[in-house]
Amino acid sequence: MTILTFTIILLLGAYLAGLAGSLTGLGGGVVIIPLLTLFFHVDIRYAIGAALVASIATSSGSASAYVKEGITNIRLGMFLEIATTAGAVLGAILAIYTPVNLVAILFGVMLIFSAAMTLRKKHEGALLEGSKLSYQLKLNGSYPSKEGVIDYKLKNVGAGFSIMTVAGMLSGLLGIGSGALKVLAMDTAMKVPFRVSTTTSNFMVGVTAAASAVVYLQRGYIDPGIAFPVIIGVLAGAFTGSKLLMKIDVKKLKLIFSIAITLIALNMIYNGFHHKF
Amino acid sequence: MKTKETKKMNDYDVEQLIGQVLRYGVLLSGSVAVIGGIWYLYQQGSGMPHYTKFSGEPAGYTSFSGIYRGLLTGSATEIIQLGVVILIATPIIRIIFSLISFILERDKLYIIITAIVLAIILFSMFGGLAI
Numbered sequence: 001m002t003i004l005t006f007t008i009i010l011l012l013g014a015y016l017a018g019l020a021g022s023l024t025g026l027g028g029g030v031v032i033i034p035l036l037t038l039f040f041h042v043d044i045r046y047a048i049g050a051a052l053v054a055s056i057a058t059s060s061g062s063a064s065a066y067v068k069e070g071i072t073n074i075r076l077g078m079f080l081e082i083a084t085t086a087g088a089v090l091g092a093i094l095a096i097y098t099p100v101n102l103v104a105i106l107f108g109v110m111l112i113f114s115a116a117m118t119l120r121k122k123h124e125g126a127l128l129e130g131s132k133l134s135y136q137l138k139l140n141g142s143y144p145s146k147e148g149v150i151d152y153k154l155k156n157v158g159a160g161f162s163i164m165t166v167a168g169m170l171s172g173l174l175g176i177g178s179g180a181l182k183v184l185a186m187d188t189a190m191k192v193p194f195r196v197s198t199t200t201s202n203f204m205v206g207v208t209a210a211a212s213a214v215v216y217l218q219r220g221y222i223d224p225g226i227a228f229p230v231i232i233g234v235l236a237g238a239f240t241g242s243k244l245l246m247k248i249d250v251k252k253l254k255l256i257f258s259i260a261i262t263l264i265a266l267n268m269i270y271n272g273f274h275h276k277f
Numbered sequence: 278m279k280t281k282e283t284k285k286m287n288d289y290d291v292e293q294l295i296g297q298v299l300r301y302g303v304l305l306s307g308s309v310a311v312i313g314g315i316w317y318l319y320q321q322g323s324g325m326p327h328y329t330k331f332s333g334e335p336a337g338y339t340s341f342s343g344i345y346r347g348l349l350t351g352s353a354t355e356i357i358q359l360g361v362v363i364l365i366a367t368p369i370i371r372i373i374f375s376l377i378s379f380i381l382e383r384d385k386l387y388i389i390i391t392a393i394v395l396a397i398i399l400f401s402m403f404g405g406l407a408i
Contacts, residue, residue, distance in 0.1 A: 004322035007314075036328075043331035053361060057306075060299050060367040074292075074375055078391055081372075085397040092401065138386065206368035207394070213365045214402045217358075220339045224357035225326065228314035231360060235307050 003225065006040070011229040013039075014054065018237020021058050023250050024118055024257050025198060027205060028054035028234040029176040030111060034264045037104070038271070042226070044100050048175035049221030052213040054234045055177040059206030061238040063199075071143040072199040076154070076192070077207075079137055080185070083161050084168030084208040091172020092215040098173065104272035107174050111265035114180035115258035126152035127191045133157040143196055152193050160190040172212040175221075177205035295374050302367035306360045313356030320353055369398055 017031035029051035036047040063072075095103070130140050130153030142151045154160075163185035171178040179201050186197035216222055338344050338358040347355025372395055379387040 001326065002322065003324050003326050004318055006326045007318060007322075040326075040328070042328040045331045046328050053364065056364050056368060057303070060303050060364070060371075063296070063299050063371075072292075075387060078372075078375060078387060078394060081394045082390060082397070085394055085401075089397060089401045089404075138384075203371075207372060207398075210365050210368045211398050211401050214398070217361065217365070218339050220332075222358075222361055223328065224313070224317065224338060224354040224361075225321075226328065227361050228310040228317065228357045231310045231364060232307055232314065235303060 007225070007229050010035075010040070010226065011233045014230045014233025015237040015240075017054065018058060018061075018234035018239075019241045019244075020237075020257055021054075021234070022062055022238040022241030023245060024254050025179065025202075026114055026118060026257075026261075027177040027179050028058040028230075028238065029209075030114060030261065032230060032234075033107060033175065034111075034268060036226070038264070038267060044104055045221050046223050046226055048095075048103075049213075049216050049223065050226045050230045051175035052209050052216060053222060053227050054230050055171075055175070055209040056206050056213065057231055057234040058238045059177065059202055059209065061235050062242055063203055063206065071196055072203050073139070073141045073192070073196050074203070075137075076139045076141070076186075076196075077200045077203045079139060080161065080164045080182075081204055081207050083164035084171070084182070084204055085211040087165040087168020087170075088172035088208050088211040089215070091169040091174075092212040094169070095173050101272045101275050103174065105269050106170070107176070108265040108267075108269035108272065110170060110174060110176065110178070110180075111261050111268065115261040115265070117180040117184060118254050118258050126150055126193050127155065129153055131155040131157060141196070143193070145195075150193070152196065154190045154192060156189045156191070160185045163189060168208050168211075171205075171208050172215075175209075175212075175216070177209055179205055295371055298370055298374065299367055302363060302370065306364040306367070308360075309363060310357055310360035313353050313358075313360060317353035317357060369395075372398070 013035045014028070014032065017028045017035065020031055021028040032051045032054045033044070033047045036042040036050060037044050134140055134154040134157055137157065139157065140153045142149050163181060167178040167181035167185065170181065182201040182204055183197050186192040186200065187194060192200070213222070338347060338355050344355045344358045344362065348359060372391060376388065376391040376395065379391055
């Protein structure tokens, strides 16, 4: 396979990754790593570099659309970013001491978890009374909806912050956005309404990925020959996805995607245990 | 009541501005990657990819000064890396804009929180974590 064919196939793959990532809310990174390692037999370290680039592209690409709607809770995102960026830097340091097989296995486990998270029941309701810390940190907010402005309050700030540190660490170690863990921390622990947690998580994914991407760029994980088809493909895919999102029902798509991702994850874990990385 | 409303307007304006910055940042990064990519394929398209074994990239495009030097000679790989750097910069710029908006609002708590986030990112850039 020449570089030209490699680039064209990767461009198509990245386009589909961006499309699927934006339609299901999982981000571009989760598809890029299996595509590169299992299909192209690329070293997982180059794949991690590419996934970081893909995560930032999906985050920044779709954030400009979400910000318009005014539902991202910037204060909440910023406060939790202390946890995710610190975790990401820690993860990037840990990566030096982590064998690549273990990285592949962890990635597989994370994929299965993400697939399960896309299918879970969403937390729609808004809390009326928040915890003391949520007032002190000014984390409570409101968002516009069809029924008018909805006020919401948060609780379990400490638990959310802790899960976010783990999310950041995994994102620094694996190169993915860990959007699923971020939503878990906000939805399940802090009781943030679903619409707010999704967009706020998307805002945070870019910042978290940027924190470790700088380290990986200097380590040589981000190869230009892989990076350019990934950037172009994922951006174009995410753009198409955000247009399609208004028109189609993504329920079935999410189910198919979750099953596909679980199969890929099992493959990654199997190969990880058999030292095929 | 009136002051509260103007404050909300400012918030909204800053958000709109951030949205614009992100859009242009992403567009710019994509365009630079397209230019560098076409140039790269023109020069090396018939070669063979070498990604099955991780070698750590040559020093040229793993540092800001290396990318800058490569750009001066019109090297394709460094042009692509410039696109990557612009992309990585977009969320960081978003943090800086948020910091400015918290300063305008005189929200001391969030000026400190945003400064901590920015400091962690700067530490990862210049903290010598590359090894």
